[in-house]
Amino acid sequence: MNAAWRTRAGFLVACALHAAVCVAFAASTPAPPAPKSSSSKTAAPATVSDEAAFAPCVACHGAQGEGLAAAHVPRLAGQAAEYLQKQLHNYADGTRDSPIMTNFAKALSETQRAKFAARYASMSAPFLAEAAPVNAVMLARGHQLAYQGDETKRVQACVGCHGPDGIGVPHAAPYLAGQSAEYLAGALKAFQQGTRKNDAGQLMRSVAQRLDDADIAAVTGYFAGLSSSTHQSATPW
Amino acid sequence: MKQRLKEVDVVVIGVGMVGSIIAKELAAAGYKVVGLERGQTRFTVPEFQSPAIHDELRFDVRKALMQDNTREPVSFRNQASQVALPVRRWESFLPGTGLGGSMVHWNGQTYRFQANDFQLASRTRERYGANFLDPELTVQDWGVTYDDLEPHYDRFEYLLGTSGKAGNIKGKIQPGGDPHESPRSREYPTPPQKELFQGALFRKAASGLGYHPFPQPSSNLSQPYTNPEGLRLNACVFCGFCERHACEHFAKSVPQTVILPVLLANSNFELRTGCQVQRINLDSTKKHATGVTYIDAVGREFEQPASLVITSAFALNNIRMLLLSGIGAPYDPATGQGVVGRNYAYQTVSTVASFFDDDIIINPFMASGASGTVINDLAGDNFDHSGLGFIGGGYIGAVNSNGRPIQYHPTPPGTPTWGKGWKQAVLKHYNHSVMFTLHGSSVAQKQNFCDLDPTYRDAWGQPLLRITFDFPQNDIKMAAHATAKAVEIGKAMGAKQVVGNPRKGPYTVTQYQSTHNTGGTVMGDNPKTSVVNRYLQSWDVPNVFVIGASNYPQNASWNPTGTLGALTYWVIDALKEKYLKNPGRLVSA
C-alpha cells in the first residue's frame, strides 16, 4: 500500500479514502468540545474507541507514520511525542489552523492525544522516495539556511534548534530531515501568514516572515532530501 | 613612516555599544565618521553559530570573546605600597573586544539607576547629616540628574526592546513592577520574560517577608520586537549560554542586533577593525586634539586627523587612552590632586547559596542571561541607613543565568574539594540549588585609582593601565548587612541549607565578580574633581568626549549598561544641538 501511495493514482485513492473516513467519522461522532481540563476521565468523548479514533490518522499519515508527502501530509514516525501531542492540542484550540485536523483533534480525548502521539513517536517507518532533486543553487541556499542562516535577512540556522542535520531535539523542535518538502513549505507559509501561531516565542513566525518563496523551496527541499540515512546514522548517544 | 590619512569630522575609538550608537547618529546627521575597532568584525551570522557558540570551555573558561590579555592586560595591586603585577589571566572582570564590544557577551540586565544615585553626595548629607560619610570616601554628585537622563533611558530601552514591568510611570506606582524605581515616562517596550522556577520561589518568599519582588529587566527579549531603527529581534529561548557567549537567535540586544546594520549601511561611516589606537594627538597648545594615531592589524602606523574625537572604549581603556594621550592631570592619591584615574570603583557582589531537598527540581540550565526575580528594597538608599555606618546597598535576586557545569556545580560548605565526597555532593546538589546574587554598590575612596604602570608594557610598547583597588570598609559593611537579609529570604524559600557569602576583602583578581569597572574619567561640575563635564566633554581638550562607565563618580547598586546607554543619548543630543553647531566648551570651567 505504501508503494502505491507514492504514485499519482495512489495519492488520489488516499484522498478519496481520507474523505470517506472524514465523512464517516463526522457522521458517527458529533464532535464534542475539546476538553479544557487535562483530566480525561471527566471530559473524554467516550463514544469512540481508541482504534476507531486512530483510524483516520492511519488513513493519511499511514500505518507506520510514513505520511503522504505529495499531499502535504507529514511523516510522523519517530517524531517526538510531546511535539505531536501539542500539535493536537493546538489544532483543537485554534492556534494551528487546519480544516482537516481541527475536527479530528477536537474529537480526541486528552488520553487519546497522548496515546496516539506516543504511538507515532515509537514508529519507525521507511522513508518514501527521495524528494525531487533540486538544482545546485537551491541546494546551496538550502544548506546555507539550514546550517548557517542569513545575516542580511536576520535568520538564524535551522539546525540550532532542530538539531544536527534537522533530526529534531526533543522538547524543543520537531525533526525536519526526511520530512515532506510540501508539508514543510506549507508549515512555513502558515507561520508566515499567521494561520499557525503555536510556535515557541513566535520564533517560527519571525523566521518565516523573513523568507521568500525561493528560500522556502530551497530549505524545505534540502531537509526533505536528508532522509533515512540521516536518521539512521545519527549517533545514538 | 606614519601615514597621514584624510581628515574626517569624527573619529570614534571603540565600536561597541556606545561607539555604534554615537557613530550612527552622527553619520545620519551628515558627518563623516571613522570607527576604529581593535578587534575583529563579527556578526550573528556566521560568527555566532549554534551549537558551536554553546561551548562552555572555549567561551566561559578560556574566554574567547575577551580582550587579548597576552598583548594588552592591566596590572593590579591592592595597595599603593605594593608592586602591581600584570593580570596574567582574566578572571575578576572580562573586558570584551571586537565589533560590538563587551555588550556581545553581556547578560542583558538592563537597569536604571535611581534619582538618588546621581546626587549621592548631596542627598546623603541631606538625609543623614554632613558627617555621615567616611572622610576617606570621595563620593560626589554626577552633574546630571535622573530627570535629565529619563528621556534618554527611555530611548535606550526602546532601542534594545528591553523586557520588563514598570513600577512607577510618571509617579504612579504600577503593580508587579519595582515600586522603588524613579518615575519612568512609559512602560517597557516588551513584557517581562517568563519567570524561572528559582524566581517564582524567590518571589513568594520575598513577598512573604514584606519585600517587593519584580521581574529583572532583560534585554534578552520576551517576544519579537522591532526597534525604532527598524530592526527586528526575536524572543529568547532560555538556552543558558548568554553571558560570555554571543546569541545566535537575534534575541539578545547587542550592537549587531539593534544598530550596526543601520550604521554600516550609511556611507558617511567607515569601520576599520584590527586598529589599535595608540593615542589621541594634541596640538602644541595641548588644548586641542588633532586626531588619533593607530596601528593596524599588519603593524602599519597611521594618523587619522579629525575635528572631534570620541573615546567610547571599555571603561578601563578610556582611562588609559587619556593617560597615554596626556589629556587631563593624572590623579595622585598622595596629594589628592589630579583627576584622571580618580574614583575608580567596581561592584560589590555577594552571593547566597540555597540547597534544597531532592523534590525541588531547578533545571538550572534553563535560563536567559537576565531572567530573574529581584528586590530593590535593600538597594541604593531605599532603606534607612541611620546608624548602619555605610551608604549604598544592592539588589537581591534569583538571577542565575545558567547551569554550565564546568563552572556551575554548587556544593555546601564542608564538602571536600575533590574525591568521592566532592563528586557525590556535585551530583546531589546540581539540580536542587538556587543561587542569589546581592549586586552591591561600590563607593569611591581616595586610595582606589588607576594610573600608568611604571614597569609593564603592552605589545605595542605602551605602559599598561595600573589598577590599585581594595574594597572600602563601607562596602564590606554593606555586603554583610544585605547578605544577612538575603539569607533570610533563602530560609523562607524552604531551603534545607542557606549559605551567605558576603563579599570580604581583600579584593582579588582571581575570582570572577563583575565586569562593572567604573570611574577614572568621572563626570561632574567641577574640573578639580572630574575629568569631563556633564556632557562628557573633556575639561582640558574640548574636542574630546569620553563616554563609558568610566564616567561614573561611583558605582550604584545596579548593572551599569542602562545608565551608559542613557548617557550616550544625552551626549548625542548635546553634540547635535550644541557642540557641532558651535564647537567649544559646553560648560565654562
Place this chain on the structure above:
Amino acid sequence: MARVTRRSFVTTVGAATVVPAAALLSATAQAVAATAKSPLTTEPDRITYLFFNAEQAFFIEAACERLIPADESGPGALGAGVPNYIDKQLGGAWGAGERLHRSGPWQAGTPTQGYQLPFTPAELFHASLRAINRDLAAHGTPFHDMVGEAQDAYLKSLESGAHDLDGVPSAIFFDVLLKMTVEGFFSDPVYGGNRNMVAWRMIGFPGAYADYFEAVDKHGVKFEREPMSLAEDAHGHIHVRRDIPANL
C-alpha cells in the same frame, strides 16, 4: 607483577606516545564499569598520548581518578577520558600559553594578584611531573602503584603546598591539575574528555543543543532529554558538506 608489566612496557616503548589506559583502570573502576548500566558505562579507550610520556601518563591517569573517582553513580575521570583531555590541552595552544600574559619581569605577588609564574601550562606540568616522579622513585613506590589511601595522602600533600616541584609550588600544580580534571570531566566531548557525555548524564545537563522556551515555565518538572554534544551531527562532522559548495 603489575609494576613489572608497566616497566616492561615503558622499557619497550620508551617515551613513545601511546599508553593503554585500560591497563591502568583500578580494580574498583573496572568493577564499576562492569556492573554499571548503560549508558553510563564507558569502555576505557586506548588514549593516544601526544604530550605526556608514559611515566607522566601513569601519574596523570591515577591522580585524575582519585580526584574524580568511579563510584556507584558512574565513571570517574579515567572512564570519562579526562587524561586524554588534559593531554590534548597541554599539547596544544593552551599548554603553550594561550591567553596567558607572558611578559616579564617575573615577580612573586600576593595571592590576590593571581598566577605569576613564568611557566606555561606545558612547562608547569613537565617540571612538576618530573619532580614528583623523581621524588616518588626515591621513596620506592610510584604513584600509580600506591593504594588509594596513599595516593590521596600524597595528593593532599601536594595540595597543601608542601613540595617544591622544580620551581613550581605544589599547591599551584595541584590547583591546575584539579581545574583541568574538572574541565575534562564536564566540557564538551569534542575536547576529548566527558566521554559519551557521562558527566552530563550524571548531573542531568542537556548539553550544547539548548532551547527551553517551552520547558522553562514548567516549574519543578525534571527535564529529561539525552544530552547533545557540539560534535553531534548525523553526518559525523559539523556544518560542512563537501558535496555542497560553501558559497552560492
